[in-house]
Amino acid sequence: MGPVIGMTPEKRAETPGAEKVAGLSQIYKMGSLPEAVDAARPKATLVDSESADDELTNLNWLHESTNLLTNFSLGSEGLPIVSPLYDIEGDDVPPFEPSRYQDPEKKSATSKPPYSFSLLIYMAIEHSPNKCLPVKEIYSWILDRFPYFATAPTGWKNSVRHNLSLNKCFQKVERSHGKVNGKGSLWCVDPEYKPSLMRALKKQPFSSTLTVYTPPASPRSYKKTSVLRVWKGKTLLKRSSDTSLEQGVLEQGSKLLMEVLFSTGEKPLPLKTALQKKRSYSNAFTHPGAARLPEGDSPATSTDPKEDHNYSASSMAAQRCVSRSSVSSLSSVDEVYELIPKSSHVGSDGSEGFHSEEDTDVDYEDDPLGDSGYAPQACADTSRKGQPGKKMRTQPCQEIDEELKEAAGSLLHLAGIRTCLGSLISTVKTQNQKQRKK
DNA sequence: GCACAACTAAACATTT
């Protein structure tokens, strides 16, 4: 009999709600978006849903998610419109402050989120101010965003821990011994895996036609089928192409995704003292043909089974060896925490800590989160400082720009549609009220 | 039927 893993929902720890997720306004400042903004702003036309094909590249899923809105039911009018557009026009308000959107979508509580545990963990960590969270906080974040887990069997926590341990996307960072803030370690995302996680996150719930399911299936159902399945326990209640049912889940996912996408604009985090590359990972990942993801292909976790869960005993042993030996020699993350408010470490230390990619093939430029050199900086490994930051700096950020533009365009497009729908809805409501008065 | 990814359960060890 194993340890009691369960933790009552009441025991939920405080969520890391203090974090501010940077909005478009910040990205706007990066210089690459204005064109996209301008391009998207005036045209809030609905996407021709018929033109949507199955082949998804980049952020096309966002357009597809807007297709959903063409079937927007008036029943959803209660949902507040939290539009990125609003954020741009009134930049005081953080666009995706969690507390602003989580409640209206509690209706998704009964549905299992369409994300794998890896992605949930990833989102949780990315939402944290310091990109590092203890397990407990990860639980809390997931519980907070996906109340489904509040009532789900407690085994999911085991799954979370299992994922953290087994999934090489996640790194364990020892806490400072001097400051005991609780049990266990902090968990971070290995920056090398951010690109693939990002891709997976982008695609996950929206990639094909909208598909929703609960328990028995896996998130792959989302990716690979275009049929709506509604489960109750292990019973398939409904199977159809009707996609309106789980809009809450989809919208929530959309917003979470946007949060993660646009957390790019956050100040860089000086995690270089906390994170350490897992050399074994790097080798495996960058080895020609090993883990390189085909362009536009997704997996959260790549098509290479060993990329996500590395079940190879030898490499796992190696990885643990690295993480345990090297991480312990680093400054604690608690110390890093102290640095964060001062932040703005944008290259404050020059090139130091930049991830030299001379021996890697990791496409950071493909990572909206890891751009600006933050992520590579975060994962600096003193053992691989060949020419610090050389590649990162000399390589044009064109791809990042393109992706950001596309993301911005898509979001603004979505925002415009929502705005239009909002006015449509109010118009209809007004008309209804007038008719009733008559 | 097979391989794979993801999930789940469980056992056990370690840490607080």
Place this chain on the structure above:
DNA sequence: AAAATGTTTAGTTGTG
């Protein structure tokens, strides 16, 4: 000692 955390193994399910 209990609970939380972390690691590992094994089994199941859904998909291509």
